[in-house]
Each structure stands twice: as C-alpha cells, then as structure tokens.
Amino acid sequence: MDTSNDDVPALPRDFTLECAICMQPFVQPVQLPCSHTFCFLCAKGIALQRQPCALCRAPIPMDLLTMPSKFQAKDRPAYPQEDSIEEHVWYYQGHKGWWQYDERTSVEIEEAYARKDKSVDILIAGAIYVIDFEGMVQYQRNSNSRKRKIKRDTIGAEKKGVAGMAVADQSGPSGTATGKRRPPVGDGH
Helix, strand or coil: CCCCCCCCCCCCCCCCCECCCCCCECCCEEECCCCCEEEHHHHHHHHHCCCCCCCCCCCCCCHHHHCHHHHECCCCCCCCCHHHCCCEEEEEEECCEEEECCHHHHHHHHHHHHCCCCEEEEEECCEEEEEECCCCEEEECCEEEEEEEEEEEECCCCCCEECCEECCCCCCCCCCCCCCCCCCECCCC
C-alpha cells in the first residue's frame, strides 16, 4: 500500500505563513539577519528582553528597535488582507504624535469596544497591556504607572506610523502621515 501523497504540493522548506512566536499570520513581518521572519512586535518583544532569535539563537541587532523598516520582509504574506481593514482603527499616543496599533491588535480592540467591554487585555510585544475604554488609556498590566491615551479614528487619520514602524515618505507639513488634524471618533463608552 502506497502511503505517499503525491497530489499535495509541498511548500518550500523556508516558507511559513505564521510567526513562530505568536503562531498567527504575520503582522508587519520583519526578517532578521539570520533570515528568520517574525511579526515586528513579536521580534521587538524578544529584542527588548535582550533575547536572541527564537529559532536559531542568533543575536538580534538593536537596529530592529531604532530602524525597523530596514528589516521589513518583502516576501511574506501579512495579516490582514487589504479588504478586511475596517474604516475605523485604534491609535495610542506616543512621543510627539499618534501611532496606529497594528491591524490584528486594532481588530481585537474594536471587537471589545463593540461588545461595550469596559477594558480588554491585549498582548503587545511580549507584554500584557490593559486597554481601558472608560479612561481611554492603555497601560502595562504589571505596571500601571505609565498610561498612554488611546483613540478610535478613521484609518486615514494623522499618525507617526504603525506599531512602532514610522510612516516613510508620506509626511505632511507636521511630519505626520497627513497634514490635517481630525478629531477622534468614539466617546469611550
């Protein structure tokens, strides 16, 4: 009895559809010098802990934190597909401007917001963050001393970048992705 399955095409050995850290489809995939690919926030989480590559233990250059666009993976599919992006997304306030959450995190926050939850815990870069809709802030679960404002706005709202990756070559006069300031949408319940 032949147990081989010649009808099923094999993927190339180095081609993966999921991040080996979060085990989900890639979001903002980055490729490390060792050639392993992860979601940017997953790689950032292990780099912040000064840990090596999760697969081969090669060192992760600190450039990943300061120049993440240098590591963008061009040949990996990313979550979500273009047609699944919502009209409204979520933003957090950083130094000198607003940053959009990555697509997967924004979808998780939007689902909790739609359920009218008072808060939701979200895994971001290896740490648990509380998204507090009543106060419209986020803070790290184990240390609520540093709080950042959050807002729900349109996808085209002004922003510095997405989840720590600066928007390149799209700056308006204010150095952000658009030149116009739009008021946030949503009242935080």
